Amino acid sequence: MRTNDSSGAAPAAWLAIAGLTVIVGVPFIAVVLQGIFPNLGQGSFAGPFSSLVATLFDSALVGMAGNTILLGSCVVLASALVAVPLGVFRALYRIPLAPLWDVLLLVPFMIPPYIATLGWIMTLQPRGYLQQIAGFNLAPFLFSLFGMTMVMAFNTFPVVYFAVSRTVEAVGARYADVGRVFGASPARAFWRITLPLSAPGLVASLMLVFAAAIEEYGTPAALGRRAGFQVLVTGIDLRISDWPIDLPGAAILSILLVVMSLLTFLLQRWILARRSYQTVGGKPAAKDKRPLGAMKVPVMIAFAVVAFLATGVPLLSILFTALSRTISGGLGLDNISAENFLSVFNNSAGALGALLNSFSLGIGTALITGLIGVLAAYTVVKTKIRGRVAIDTMTILPNALPGIVVAVGLILAWNMPWLPATPYNTAFILLLAYCCILLPQPVRYTTAAFQQIGDSLEAAARVFGASGVTAFRRILLPLVFPSLASAMLLVFALASRELVASVVVAPVGMQTIATFIWRQFEQGSIGLGMAMAFIAILITTLLPLLLLTLLRRSGLVAE
Amino acid sequence: MFKSLKSITFGALAVTLMAGVAHADITVYTAGPQGLIDKLSAGFTKETGVKVNVFQATTGKVMARIEAEASNPVVDVLISASWDTATDFAKRGWLVSYTSPNAAQVPDFLKTDTAVAQGISALGIAWNTKSGTPKPAEWTDLTKPEYKDLVNIPDPAQSGSSFELTAALAGQDDFKLFKDLKDNGAIIAGANAEALNPVLQGAKAAVFGAVDYITLNAKEKGEAIDVIFPESGTVIAPRPAMILNWSKNQDEAKKFIDYMLSDEGQKLVADQMLMPARTDIPANRPLISDLKLLKYDTAAVYGKRKETLKQVTDTFGGK
Numbered sequence: 001m002r003t004n005d006s007s008g009a010a011p012a013a014w015l016a017i018a019g020l021t022v023i024v025g026v027p028f029i030a031v032v033l034q035g036i037f038p039n040l041g042q043g044s045f046a047g048p049f050s051s052l053v054a055t056l057f058d059s060a061l062v063g064m065a066g067n068t069i070l071l072g073s074c075v076v077l078a079s080a081l082v083a084v085p086l087g088v089f090r091a092l093y094r095i096p097l098a099p100l101w102d103v104l105l106l107v108p109f110m111i112p113p114y115i116a117t118l119g120w121i122m123t124l125q126p127r128g129y130l131q132q133i134a135g136f137n138l139a140p141f142l143f144s145l146f147g148m149t150m151v152m153a154f155n156t157f158p159v160v161y162f163a164v165s166r167t168v169e170a171v172g173a174r175y176a177d178v179g180r181v182f183g184a185s186p187a188r189a190f191w192r193i194t195l196p197l198s199a200p201g202l203v204a205s206l207m208l209v210f211a212a213a214i215e216e217y218g219t220p221a222a223l224g225r226r227a228g229f230q231v232l233v234t235g236i237d238l239r240i241s242d243w244p245i246d247l248p249g250a251a252i253l254s255i256l257l258v259v260m261s262l263l264t265f266l267l268q269r270w271i272l273a274r275r276s277y278q279t280v281g282g283k284p285a286a287k288d289k290r291p292l293g294a295m296k297v298p299v300m301i302a303f304a305v306v307a308f309l310a311t312g313v314p315l316l317s318i319l320f321t322a323l324s325r326t327i328s329g330g331l332g333l334d335n336i337s338a339e340n341f342l343s344v345f346n347n348s349a350g351a352l353g354a355l356l357n358s359f360s361l362g363i364g365t366a367l368i369t370g371l372i373g374v375l376a377a378y379t380v381v382k383t384k385i386r387g388r389v390a391i392d393t394m395t396i397l398p399n400a401l402p403g404i405v406v407a408v409g410l411i412l413a414w415n416m417p418w419l420p421a422t423p424y425n426t427a428f429i430l431l432l433a434y435c436c437i438l439l440p441q442p443v444r445y446t447t448a449a450f451q452q453i454g455d456s457l458e459a460a461a462r463v464f465g466a467s468g469v470t471a472f473r474r475i476l477l478p479l480v481f482p483s484l485a486s487a488m489l490l491v492f493a494l495a496s497r498e499l500v501a502s503v504v505v506a507p508v509g510m511q512t513i514a515t516f517i518w519r520q521f522e523q524g525s526i527g528l529g530m531a532m533a534f535i536a537i538l539i540t541t542l543l544p545l546l547l548l549t550l551l552r553r554s555g556l557v558a559e
Numbered sequence: 560m561f562k563s564l565k566s567i568t569f570g571a572l573a574v575t576l577m578a579g580v581a582h583a584d585i586t587v588y589t590a591g592p593q594g595l596i597d598k599l600s601a602g603f604t605k606e607t608g609v610k611v612n613v614f615q616a617t618t619g620k621v622m623a624r625i626e627a628e629a630s631n632p633v634v635d636v637l638i639s640a641s642w643d644t645a646t647d648f649a650k651r652g653w654l655v656s657y658t659s660p661n662a663a664q665v666p667d668f669l670k671t672d673t674a675v676a677q678g679i680s681a682l683g684i685a686w687n688t689k690s691g692t693p694k695p696a697e698w699t700d701l702t703k704p705e706y707k708d709l710v711n712i713p714d715p716a717q718s719g720s721s722f723e724l725t726a727a728l729a730g731q732d733d734f735k736l737f738k739d740l741k742d743n744g745a746i747i748a749g750a751n752a753e754a755l756n757p758v759l760q761g762a763k764a765a766v767f768g769a770v771d772y773i774t775l776n777a778k779e780k781g782e783a784i785d786v787i788f789p790e791s792g793t794v795i796a797p798r799p800a801m802i803l804n805w806s807k808n809q810d811e812a813k814k815f816i817d818y819m820l821s822d823e824g825q826k827l828v829a830d831q832m833l834m835p836a837r838t839d840i841p842a843n844r845p846l847i848s849d850l851k852l853l854k855y856d857t858a859a860v861y862g863k864r865k866e867t868l869k870q871v872t873d874t875f876g877g878k
Contacts, residue, residue, distance in 0.1 A: 040630075118756075127761035139762070225714075225749060228876065241619025242716060244647070245626040327759040328689060328783035349593060404623075411627035425633060503620050508586055508612035508633075519593050522617065522752050524773040526759075 012472070013379040013391070019372035020394045023435045027409030028258075028397055034412055035251035051248035060230070065256065067224075068214050068231040071148065072260075075213035076206050078153035079160050082306055084202070087164030089299055092194075094289045096300065103545065104307040105158050109490060110540045111314050112497040112514065113155050114218025115533045118521075119317035120151050121222065129320055132331045143226040152219050154310040156212050160205045162486070163448070167201030168194060170452060200272055200448045207268045208444055211261050211399035217500050232257050233402045237500075240404055247408060254405040261400030262393070269392075272451070315537070322531035340531035349520070351532055354511040358536070361427065361512065362496035365434040370488040372435075373442025374480065378472065381450035382458065395443040398436050403500035406436050410505055425507045433505050434495040441494070445487035449480040485551060489544035496540050584610040585811045586633050588625065590618040590640040591677065591798055592772075595831045602827065603818045609811045617750070618644065618719060635806040636815055638677055638798060641719030643861055645674035645799035655802040657813055661820035664837040666847075669797050676797040677819055678833035681850055682724045683793060685758055685769035689783040692764045697789045698728065698736060701745065701767050708744035709764035711754040712875075716868050718750050720796035724768045726860040726867050727794050727853040737874050740767065747875050759784060770796065772832040775844055779832070788845060792853040797836070 034040045038051045055061070086105075089095060108116070123129045124138040131137040141147055171194055179189035195202075220231045236253045239246040292299055320331060322340050329335035344351040373395075379385060380392045398406065410433055414424040423429045453476065461471040477484075499514035506515055513536045520529030589596045593615045600611035614624070618640045625634060639645065648654050654673035662675050669676035684695050692705050701710045715722035728736055748754040748763075751770045757763045759782055766774075774786045800819060802812045818824050825835040829842035838847075860867070 121757075122760060125757055125760065125762040222749070222753070226746065238716070240623045241617065245619075245622050247623075247626055326780060326782045327756070328687060328761065329781075330761070349597075408623065408627045411624065415628050415631045417631040503616055504624055504627075506614070508588075508614040519615065521756075523592055523594070524752060524755060524777045526756060 010385070011469075012375045013383065013385050013388070016372055016376040016379050016391055017387075019368075020376065020391060020439075023368075023372070023432060023439060024394050024397055026413045027406055027432075027436055028401065030413040031251045031254055031401070031405055031409040034247055034408070035255055038248040040247075040412060051246075052252060055249045055252040060235070061253075061256075064230050064232050064235045064253075065260075067229055068233075068257070069260065071145070071152075071220065071224075071229075071231055072210045072214040074145065074149040075152045075156060076210045078149050079157040079209045080206060082153060083157040083160035084164055086303060086306060087161045088168055088190075089292075089295075090161075090165040091168035092289060093292050093295075093299075095292065095303070096296075101303050101307060102162075103541075104311050105161055106545075107311040107315065107537070107541055108155055109158050110493050110497075110537045111155070111311075111318075112218070112499065112517075112533065113152070113216055114222065114499060115318060115517070115530075116155055116314040117151050117219045117222045118526075119314035119321075120147075122321060123313060123317045127330075129317055129331060143223055145227060145229060148219055148223045148227070148229070151223065152213055152216060154314075155219075156209045157306075157310065159208050159212075160202070163201040163205035163445075164198065166483070167198040167448065167452070171197045200451045203268050203271055204444050204448045207264050208399075208440070210264055211440070214257060214260060215400060215402050217402065217404070236402055237404060240408065250405065250408070254401060257402065258397060258400040262396065265393075265396045265399075315534075318530050318534050318537070322527055322534050324527055327526060340527040341535070343528055344531050344535060348528070349516065350511050351516060354513050354516040354532075355536070355539075357427070357510060358496040358513040359539070361430055361434060362492040362540075364431050365438060365495040366488040366492040368431070368435050369439045369442050369491050370484060373439060373487065374446050374477070374484055377443050377446035377450050377480075378476065381447055382455070382476070395440055398438075399440045401437070403433075403437055403498065403502075404504060406433055407501040407504040410436075427507060427510060429505055429507065430502060430510075430512070433501040434498055437498065437501060438491045438494055441491050442484060442487040445483040446480050449483040450476070453479050485548070489547065493540040493544065497536060583808050583811050584612055585635040585806075585808050585815055586612045586614070587636045587638065587815070588614045588616075588621045588634045589638040590616065590621050591638050592831055595827060595833075596638075598827045598830075599819060599824060602823055603815055606818060607811070607814055609814065611815070619717070632803065632805050634803055635808050635812045636800060636802055638800045640796065640798050642674075642797050642799055642857075643719060645671065645801055646861075648801060648803075649673045653804055655804050655806070655809055655812075657802055657816065659813070659816045659820050661817050661837075664839045665820065666838060669836055674799040674801040675816065675820065676836040677800045678825075678828040678831070678836055679795050679797045679847065680720065680770050680772045680833055681788060681793055681795045681845070681847075682720055682768045683771050683774075683786040683788045685755060685766040685771075685774040686785050686787060687758050687761055687764050687783055688785055690758075690761060690764035694785075695765060695787055697791055698767065699739075701765055702736070702739035702743045704743070706743060706745075706764055710740060710743065710745035710767050711748040711757060711763045711765070712740070712745055712767045713751050713754040713769065714747050714749055715871055718770070720770055720794070721751070721768050722864070722867070723794045723796065723857075723860065724853075725871060726863070727855040729867065729870070730855055730860070731853075734870060734874060737871065741874055741876075747871070771844075775832040788850050790851060792851040794853055794855075795834075795847065795850070798833075 035051070036048050037045045039046050090098065095101065120142060124142045126137045126139055128137055175197060176189040176194045179193045180186070184192065215233060217233050217237060220229070220234050221237070224231060224234060232253050236250045239250040239253070323336050325335045325337040325339065376391050376395050380388045410429055411424065414422045414429060423432060457475055458471050461475045466474065497514050499518060502512045502515050503518060506512065513532065517529040517532050520526070520532070587596065596613050596615055600613055604610055625632065649671065656672045659675065662670055665675060684701065686695055692709065695701055713721040715725040745767065748757070751773060754766050755769055755773065758766050759777065769786065771786050774784055778784050800816055802809060802816065806812050820837065822840065825837050825840040829835045829840055832844055834844065834846050835842055
């Protein structure tokens with residue numbers, strides 16, 4: 001049995017390893033080498049470890065590392081508080097307008113964090129939109145750890161919401177009903193049965209949130225600096241953009257960040273390894289959801305408030321800004337103008353090219369990370385191949401690498417003079433960067449899905465004569481496809497708007513959505529930048545939704 | 560058979576790669592405005608047939624890229640937003656000596672053997688005219704009670720020009736002005752654009768030491784904003800253009816510098832609301848001759864960069 005197993009699994013494992021090595025291994029090793037050999041960029045191995053001491057004994061380091069963990073934990077906590085109750089209700093009860101809430105809670109994903117932050121600033125600062133409408137502002141509240149946590153949690157909680165609603169739905173009420181039959185109260189059945197069985201999805205999503213929070217640049221840079229709150233990523237950025245550039249120092253801080261992320265990941269493994277979470281057996285799960293009853297009104301209010309704060313406020317702020325003739329003109333009918341939107345469609349400053357570039361790159365990234373992700377997850381969860389822990393580790397590394405470090409690693413690795421051909425200075429380097437940064441998404445999602453599929457399903461297929469590949473294609477893939485498809489759509493959206501790596505690594509003469517917006521902000525054209533942001537958010541939301549609807553209609557994805 | 564196939568493949572690959580080189584395109588890295596470099600490249604290509612590849616970002620991001628590329632650099636011409644870069648690169652021996660014939664009208668202090676200014680910005684007070692505060696005339700005005708909690712200062716650690724102003728003014732009174740600003744509730748607020756945006760919306764009334772051309776462009780667009788250059792003096796930020804010594808297209812790079820300093824090129828600079836480097840080109844904005852410049856020792860200022868930044872941090876508290 002064991003030998004049969006690996007005959008089907010070996011090609012998958014090899015493909016995953018090859019892909020991971022190119023996409024993750026190469027830039028990561030370049031960064032580690034840069035940390036050890038400060039003059040690597042000049043092609044010299046002189047003075048190994050000389051930067052290590054200076055960086056690690058910097059007195060500010062403890063504060064930065066502590067702030068990073070504090071911020072990450074706060075964001076995880078806030079995301080869970082917002083998302084878990086909503087997700088559970090969505091999974092177990094009949095919620096009126098459920099598809100609408102799903103869409104509204106999906107949008108925050110599509111809003112680039114730095115844009116959302118700017119939207120919040122323009123809304124809450126003195127004389128901001130809130131004050132223009134309601135007569136008061138909330139600036140002291142915004143520029144604090146509390147404000148940072150709020151803005152970042154509104155950005156990341158959909159990860160938890162969708163993971164929880166999907167896994168709890170998959171677990172279904174069936175197991176809890178068994179508990180009820182044996183005398184458990186509804187609350188007890190939920191706490192002792194449904195919630196523990198949903199743990200893989202919940203823990204994986206919380207870990208993604210933590211990793212995203214400690215790696216996020218835009219919000220800590222815009223809000224944290226005002227609050228005197230410096231984290232590792234802003235420290236890295238300072239070392240990399242303040243002349244003289246300190247690449248070795250940045251590399252060492254990045255490795256520290258990677259260590260943090262790996263520890264989180266090990267914690268997650270430890271929690272999950274203690275028991276089995278298989279709930280998808282051969283039997284169909286009942287889809288019946290319960291009516292909300294008396295909880296209807298409070299639950300609807302909760303959905304509405306969260307949707308308004310997470311989606312409504314940033315979107316309206318972006319739209320107001322994009323439609324303003326001048327920022328100083330404020331809200332008012334006489335200050336409304338479609339000029340900024342017209343400029344985008346007139347291809348001013350290369351706006352249309354930037355849209356096209358980003359969407360092509362987004363599609364490419366989704367396809368590549370989807371393929372490698374599902375292979376890697378399958379190898380790790382469903383095979384006993386040696387080295388699968390190494391694969392698992394490689395898929396988690398990019399979570400902790402800030403975009404700017406991935407970019408520098410890619411330049412260091414791919415700009416060696418002796419390489420006969422290189423993707424550097426072509427669009428492919430952006431593809432490599434995006435794949436590296438976003439690979440963890442499909443891996444996490446499909447890993448959680450694979451963990452819930454009973455081994456008996458694959459075994460049954462093999463007993464009836466299916467080859468390993470056929471069993472994978474006909475049994476396992478369709479079962480994980482909903483998770484894989486949503487992960488790939490998420491990757492598409494995230495890749496289309498990736499900022500920090502794009503700014504550094506974009507080939508000469510090439511713009512993406514994010515670099516376009518960034519440049520407009522830098523040059524004082526906030527309105528044009530916001531118009532572009534609005535269009536990009538609209539497209540990255542509508543396109544995946546359209547695709548999902550088509551897939552559903554063709555029966556590839558179940559409701 | 561297999562071997563010949565392989566050599567054909569490599570041959571084809573080499574030809575493709577060489578094709579890129581044969582055109583002798585030049586690669587320009589610039590920390591200047593995108594609009595300006597787009598127009599300069601288009602004009603240059605029209606005149607010479609040489610294509611220009613552009614990478615535009617902030618000075619810091621441009622430098623990070625050059626540093627990471629150092630073993631195999633691709634940049635031919637670099638336009639920085641900070642004169643310090645030109646000094647530092649010259650010291651490292653990374654620059655080509657070249658004096659463009661078109662540089663004759665560029666004042667001596669805006670050119671060296673290896674670098675020449677493309678244009679110049681000056682620092683001033685960017686003030687929201689609808690803010691309900693009295694129009695400031697001097698740096699010290701912003702320490703008055705009317706501006707309590709209403710002043711942004713661009714971070715001198717992130718903006719080279721803001722650093723020079725900070726160093727020059729702090730050198731005069733040993734940080735007294737900055738302490739007064741701090742006591743009046745002024746804050747350090749990100750790089751240049753980040754400091755200006757809240758002033759446009761009215762959250763703050765003024766930027767202490769704003770880069771002028773961005774503000775002038777905003778004013779042109781109809782924003783309620785004005786730039787004031789204090790009588791007591793300010794600093795300018797010349798933007799050096801230089802040719803890197805690893806460039807394989809040095810002749811084309813020199814032609815680009817010539818074009819940038821030509822009548823046409825300098826007019827494009829002036830259109831961007833920057834001061835042209837050549838004194839004989841008119842511009843619709845105050846020029847160097849209209850400004851009083853603070854006297855300070857640039858070399859000494861940059862020698863003490865770390866200490867100055869630390870003192871700023873100490874004055875304005877935590878970071």
